[in-house]
Amino acid sequence: xxxxxxxxxxxxxxxxxxxxxxxxxxxxxxxxxxxxxxxxxxxxxxxxxxxxxxxxxxxxxxxxxxxxxxxxxxxxxxxxxxxxxxxxxxxxxxxxxxxxxxxxxxxxxxxxxxxxxxxxxxxxxxxxxxxxxxxxxxxxxxxxxxxxxxxxxxxxxxxxxxxxxxxxxxxxxxxxxxxxxxxxxxxxxxxxxxxxxxxxxxxxxxxxxxxxxxxxxxxxxxxxxxxxxxxxxxxxxxxxxxxxxxxxxxxxxxxxxxxxxxxxxxxxxxxxxxxxxxxxxxxxxxxxxxxxxxxxxxxxxxxxxxxxxxxxxxxxxxxxxxxxxxxxxxxxxxxxxxxxxxxxxxxxxxxxxxxxxxxxxxxxxxxxxxxxxxxxxxxxxxxxxxxxxxxxxxxxxxxxxxxxxxxxxxxxxxxxxxxxxxxxxxxxxxxxxxxxxxxxxxxxxxxxxxxxxxxxxxxxxxxxxxxxxxxxxxxxxxxxxxxxxxxxxxxxxxxxxxxxxxxxxxxxxxxxxxxxxxxxxxxxxxxxxxxxxxxxxx
Amino acid sequence: xxxxxxxxxxxxxxxxxxxxxxxxxxxxxxxxxxxxxxxxxxxxxxxxxxxxxxxxxxxxxxxxxxxxxxxxxxxxxxxxxxxxxxxxxxxxxxxxxxxxxxxxxxxxxxxxxxxxxxxxxxxxxxxxxxxxxxxxxxxxxxxxxxxxxxxxxxxxxxxxxxxxxxxxxxxxxxxxxxxxxxxxxxxxxxxxxxxxxxxxxxxxxxxxxxxxxxxxxxxxxxxxxxxxxxxxxxxxxxxxxxxxxxxxxxxxxxxxxxxxxxxxxxxxxxxxxxxxxxxxxxxxxxxxxxxxxxxxxxxxxxxxxxxxxxxxxxxxxxxxxxxxxxxxxxxxxxxxxxxxxxxxxxxxxxxxxxxxxxxxxxxxxxxxxxxxxxxxxxxxxxxxxxxxxxxxxxxxxxxxxxxxxxxxxxxxxxxxxxxxxxxx
Numbered sequence: 001x002x003x004x005x006x007x008x009x010x011x012x013x014x015x016x017x018x019x020x021x022x023x024x025x026x027x028x029x030x031x032x033x034x035x036x037x038x039x040x041x042x043x044x045x046x047x048x049x050x051x052x053x054x055x056x057x058x059x060x061x062x063x064x065x066x067x068x069x070x071x072x073x074x075x076x077x078x079x080x081x082x083x084x085x086x087x088x089x090x091x092x093x094x095x096x097x098x099x100x101x102x103x104x105x106x107x108x109x110x111x112x113x114x115x116x117x118x119x120x121x122x123x124x125x126x127x128x129x130x131x132x133x134x135x136x137x138x139x140x141x142x143x144x145x146x147x148x149x150x151x152x153x154x155x156x157x158x159x160x161x162x163x164x165x166x167x168x169x170x171x172x173x174x175x176x177x178x179x180x181x182x183x184x185x186x187x188x189x190x191x192x193x194x195x196x197x198x199x200x201x202x203x204x205x206x207x208x209x210x211x212x213x214x215x216x217x218x219x220x221x222x223x224x225x226x227x228x229x230x231x232x233x234x235x236x237x238x239x240x241x242x243x244x245x246x247x248x249x250x251x252x253x254x255x256x257x258x259x260x261x262x263x264x265x266x267x268x269x270x271x272x273x274x275x276x277x278x279x280x281x282x283x284x285x286x287x288x289x290x291x292x293x294x295x296x297x298x299x300x301x302x303x304x305x306x307x308x309x310x311x312x313x314x315x316x317x318x319x320x321x322x323x324x325x326x327x328x329x330x331x332x333x334x335x336x337x338x339x340x341x342x343x344x345x346x347x348x349x350x351x352x353x354x355x356x357x358x359x360x361x362x363x364x365x366x367x368x369x370x371x372x373x374x375x376x377x378x379x380x381x382x383x384x385x386x387x388x389x390x391x392x393x394x395x396x397x398x399x400x401x402x403x404x405x406x407x408x409x410x411x412x413x414x415x416x417x418x419x420x421x422x423x424x425x426x427x428x429x430x431x432x433x434x435x436x437x438x439x440x441x442x443x444x445x446x447x448x449x450x451x452x453x454x455x456x457x458x459x460x461x462x463x464x465x466x467x468x469x470x471x472x473x474x475x476x477x478x479x480x481x482x483x484x485x486x487x488x489x490x491x492x493x494x495x496x497x498x499x500x501x502x503x504x505x506x507x508x509x510x511x512x513x514x515x516x517x518x519x520x521x522x523x524x525x526x527x528x529x530x531x532x533x534x535x536x537x538x
Numbered sequence: 539x540x541x542x543x544x545x546x547x548x549x550x551x552x553x554x555x556x557x558x559x560x561x562x563x564x565x566x567x568x569x570x571x572x573x574x575x576x577x578x579x580x581x582x583x584x585x586x587x588x589x590x591x592x593x594x595x596x597x598x599x600x601x602x603x604x605x606x607x608x609x610x611x612x613x614x615x616x617x618x619x620x621x622x623x624x625x626x627x628x629x630x631x632x633x634x635x636x637x638x639x640x641x642x643x644x645x646x647x648x649x650x651x652x653x654x655x656x657x658x659x660x661x662x663x664x665x666x667x668x669x670x671x672x673x674x675x676x677x678x679x680x681x682x683x684x685x686x687x688x689x690x691x692x693x694x695x696x697x698x699x700x701x702x703x704x705x706x707x708x709x710x711x712x713x714x715x716x717x718x719x720x721x722x723x724x725x726x727x728x729x730x731x732x733x734x735x736x737x738x739x740x741x742x743x744x745x746x747x748x749x750x751x752x753x754x755x756x757x758x759x760x761x762x763x764x765x766x767x768x769x770x771x772x773x774x775x776x777x778x779x780x781x782x783x784x785x786x787x788x789x790x791x792x793x794x795x796x797x798x799x800x801x802x803x804x805x806x807x808x809x810x811x812x813x814x815x816x817x818x819x820x821x822x823x824x825x826x827x828x829x830x831x832x833x834x835x836x837x838x839x840x841x842x843x844x845x846x847x848x849x850x851x852x853x854x855x856x857x858x859x860x861x862x863x864x865x866x867x868x869x870x871x872x873x874x875x876x877x878x879x880x881x882x883x884x885x886x887x888x889x890x891x892x893x894x895x896x897x898x899x900x901x902x903x904x905x906x907x908x909x910x911x912x913x914x915x916x917x918x919x920x921x922x923x924x925x926x927x928x929x930x931x932x933x934x935x936x937x938x939x940x941x942x943x944x945x946x947x948x949x950x951x952x953x954x955x956x957x958x959x960x961x962x
Contacts, residue, residue, distance in 0.1 A: 035567025
């Protein structure tokens, strides 16, 4: 039993719903009690879909538990077929139905419907939403390609003179910016002369699934959802797949090189213009390299950033933050346990220990301890950051309605890098403004509790305060009492502490007190403060 | 007008026929009522014993309103708990104790049963007993079920309140007990009006603090503020209380009849009742009148949601001139609706339960001017050219009583107002 206040991922059947709702002619029947229909509103409200997700529910009640629940399944599957005439039916169970052991998927298969019925096993007491999505996509693809896989019809070699073909795997509804990322990736492929064979599952049909083996390779764009399927296609049809997610300029360049190599085409149409290290507008398809080299961006240097999300977006965000914006990554983590290994490796490479957790409170504690100036996270971290008074941008699902913007806003590819530059830099105080704040920080009108002038909303940044009490409400009291009753701050020591920028003040205070305690110093003076600073090197 | 019950008797003597449907239900389960229950009882924590689905439902229904640390959570069952119930009980105790250690402000812990906990027959009553032996008097542990296999949406509140009835102290005193969760602003207005009418003492279930339960006994007169607390009312009756039958306090008519019914039980002079209610009635009439032009003559279709449908349809029909085509409700509780059902027009289809697809066929066939439905359906129906109103707002907004009557009417008028403004 696990106490949960907020959850990053829903149960696995939500993942199955995301696959079905992404496609055009698939219907999902869920053996589920009354109430599980709440999930429909995720699609119609957060994603603003103008049609119900293609999902029917058996809605069993306590009085059905005597034994007629299996009949409800058969009835619901038959009715769903009759009414919606899908090309394929998925049949699965939500958590409660799993306990009834009605074998809903099997029951659906026995009805003799004229379309394929793919049973799903979604173990709700051990797995979660992304796993459910990955597994559903895998069984769906396997179900459709069963015959071709059995005949082991080796993929026909591409005849010379025809364009290489790729499948784009993994974009779903309720994923992060999938709608626009697919367009961005398609543009890259087009520039390289690679044809898109199928995009799966977003906007796909069952016929598209049947054509998957016709491609030369797969783009594993959202590994949390598509890795299982991409691996199976590789094993079965010898289709290689990409390993790089094109988020950030560097990653996009690497992705292009990888794709070109898999397709056997020249990457020059895109990469010839990319000039790493060159400071000018023309040095990249993206504006990020020049913007980040423009002098105003100097103030971004060493900004402390905490990153948490699904593994793919979090790992990419860490690279972009460090290499392309010059931030200091002070925390990196994921709720995707399936990709814990990759995340740990990425964190280790930059001297951090990855936070692998789906416990919201643990993430909040870690953010507080790291005292970042910017949090890149999910909808959950948006709330944590708001409460702590830290700037925040969302980089990963779970999302809320504002993460499905009306405008074109990919995060992958060159345009995606532009979007990320804007959306990560915007919440921070602008460069020149920051200098002024530093210069005039003791003036009564310019104290650093004043919110950045380019942000018209006034509430969340109240913590940029030195004069009034800063990050403290949620954090810890600064310069009032020490955390240890044995310790005292002298008046001058306290004054000096207040001069330290608010975002590292809590850490400076902690370090100084630790230093004092270790050395048996009872009263912390200005001297102690600077001795500790020298000792800890910051 | 003061005696709506008499109007009701004159209007129709035959019981309303009910279209009973079974099939897919597009409704929340009883757990959802935790979203408002926990805000009402500020010393209470609601711990759902269930699955990740339960946790996901709660945060989705709450619109992912993230509070620092909410006073509700889910003890998520895992494979290990399913393998051995003995371990599950130990685990549950551990979670409760850890939770209460971290939250010393909590005085009442509600253990809320869910679909999976009911199916595996995890005995939460026993768990509550076990925990009470350790925790009383500092914390009381109470259990009820909010499972979808047994309860629909607002029935969760009924379950929670019913579970508190045996804990209420016994009293012989004459008192009014208002049953149903009300926003504080409404509760305060009601207290002032009851005082003006000379009715006292007045108590509320739930009270603002779960640890401060009102008394109940033969002198208690129960006035239901919500139509969905039937089981609670019957449990109170079993403890000697007496129900004052009345329509619900929506709109001028409903509110007048509701307060009048209470006043009559207290033998208040009719002239005094009129005097006390005159000003609020006038205010409410003015407020409602403003919305009438956009609603009068409009055809209304209500999908089942909160059990508020029947009294709201009555209000919209009698005071705003709307024409209900179908009023769907999860459950028709004839005892709780005895003063309401006769006030619906004979032309309306009253449906109970749901077969979603068939009901949507009826919606499409009748092309109502306004469809009241849940969040999962609103946008898809708008895309079919139908004007909709989210029913969830009706349980999250203050809508009871004279001074909210105008707001209540405005909730239904808003979709028309918006459509009229837009030119794209």
